[in-house]
Amino acid sequence: MLHNVVGRMGILEGTAGDLRSGLPWQSVHDGEGLQHEPFRRNVFIEAPIDAMNDVLAANPSVRHRVDNPWLRLLAMDDAGTPSRRYTGDLQWEPITPA
């Protein structure tokens, strides 16, 4: 995060010198509503299951997110149809697209 809080007045952004008094709200609000909704993202990937498992096995930080699951991981088949869903522990189950 690039926001360096200055007292209770505002923030300095990174190395820039301007004091930005309204930025904390501008970061999350457009004046009418909050912009960051909590939801679980669906990640669709067109790639071989083995290749994705290799990446997950080699990167615990990614695997934790999909195993627990903070993200839903879905695989697209060669026709581009979402056909399998990651169920954790490097396992996938077939799904029937709606």
Add this chain to the structure above:
Amino acid sequence: MLGTSHIIAPALDSTGELAGTTRASFLVAVVTTSFFALEAGAYQLLRTTVPDGVGANSVQVVVIAVLRPMPESPPPSSTTPTFGPGWSNGASTSPTTPGSSPASTTPPPTMSSSSTTPSRRSTDWAQVRPEWGQSGGRAFILALRSRTEGRDLAGYSFLHSHDWRQDDDFGVLQLVMTAPIVV
């Protein structure tokens, strides 16, 4: 720097040949000139050490990347992570990149204005705050661009064009799964 100190030292020395107002004016001129010289030097240094290509790692450039097809050949290896010449606009492509495709050296007409190119905007902090980058992103789709072409995803999806058949050792797959997807 040695030259500057040699100029300033006699200007500060009250026993020097210059005296009074003349000496003060000279000192002001030296300090002012040195300041702007340093400013210009720092500006040039920052320009050269932080090339436009640094934006290739940023979210905004990745989003725009889906508008362009993958190059026919895998991206040439580089010391800095990059999605290859076909994935960024021409302005950010390193001139030393070997085997650049024509598309990377000649920006398309719609992206010819440097003041509006996505790569330039991606490093312009006067643009929308970075925190807005993926808000509202309900889905992330890493696939051929053609898989979603023409579909109305209502602006809620982050698209990243990718052809695993051209992804040697799945290096790009790993890069995307470990970086943009987990942001």
